Amino acid sequence: MEQQQPRILVVDDDPTVAEVVSGYLDRAGYAVDRAGDGPDALARAAEHWPDLVVLDLMLPGMDGLEVCRRMRGQGPVPVIMLTARGDEDDRILGLEVGADDYVTKPFSPRELVLRVESVLRRVRPAQPSGLLRAAGLTVDPDARRAQKGGTELALTIREFDLLTFFLRHPGRVFSREDLMRDVWGWDFGDLSTVTVHVRRLRGKIEDDPARPRLIQTVWGVGYRFEEG
Template identity: 90%
Template sequence: MEQQQYTPTRPRVLVVDDDPTVAEVVAGYLDRAGYLVDRAADGPDALARAAANRPDLVVLDLMLPGMDGLEVCRRMRGRGPVPVIMLTARGDEDDRILGLEVGADDYVTKPFSPRELVLRVESVLRRSRPSQPSGHLGAAGLSMDPAARRARKDGTELALTIREFDLLAFFLRHPGRVFSREDLMREVWGWDFGDLSTVTVHVRRLRGKVEDDPARPRLIQTVWGVGYRFDGSHAEV
């Protein structure tokens, strides 16, 4: 029987879970779906493996012994953008919000279908690698280079997560138009289902990075009862 040859084109996924059964099942499904899988059972091991071989995506359990998943996510995000799907054993909304606040791109609540998780992985990776980046975008002191995945405000580089970058790029491409949270989830995340608080949290985080006064947003405006609108008309480009 021929041994499967790993190639650099196979996306690398790091699975971090202290439950060996869950980790084995998830890793098995991802391997069969064509991914190169690394496994870690705790936070320090996960950070060491991510430093040695930077993953294309991390599946990260929230409830890890010692260093929890939130701290692992913070430290990984501190090293640079990497998509993260958080696993949580509880359906508590606070847990989900905390995961999104530290930069997770999605979450899955245990017990979950491994096949659904694979679909989530595929979706997040697909959206994090646009196949045909558009030209430069800019308005209201903001400038973006989608191909280089870099954004600046008044010449200063912004530290955006992958999803924050995609959300800002979408707003810049559609100034003045109002989008519901369902619209944004479909267009930016590529999902026709999911918890809409994901959008709410990312809009709040993005405002904190692009608005002069996040408490009184002028760029990303809330249209009550409808959704959000980007308005750069009041500021100079």
């Protein structure tokens, strides 16, 4: 049986950018849908749920952040945000609403394809593995489900990957560069991506996120997961 092509939804109000990105993704073997604004993107996603969304931040009417929020409310889907603005606040805002990556225009379409491939690889674990348990947390890497005290955790794809990595390596200290390489699979990128995801994950697994006990900051080095 032939394997189905991963479906990518490209959302950008600039027809030239959308055409170039779609062309590169098509040649890389993906099935590509296109949308020029937020409502169109949500309608197309409802019709054919994508495996990943390439989403422009600056859309007319409903911006990319709102589109991302609404999609995240319907179900887990990886999101790579595009924007012409390189301001750090915009990058962090995109990550806060659940984007998995952030690419600033102008960008290399080939690099974007590599980012898409990297994100999709992380969504589909290569080999089965058993349940992970620590500090009242239970993670099922194969089903991609996580619980705290028996209650399901609503984690984004990267938050889940980060928690799984920490549970597999308790007591070890990892720098942000280590986490970007081992969790994201990148040897390059904005390290604030890691910082934001650690903060978001703490907000979901810590009893008091302002005084984290599980994911501890090792000043000047990075982060360490303590089993409690």
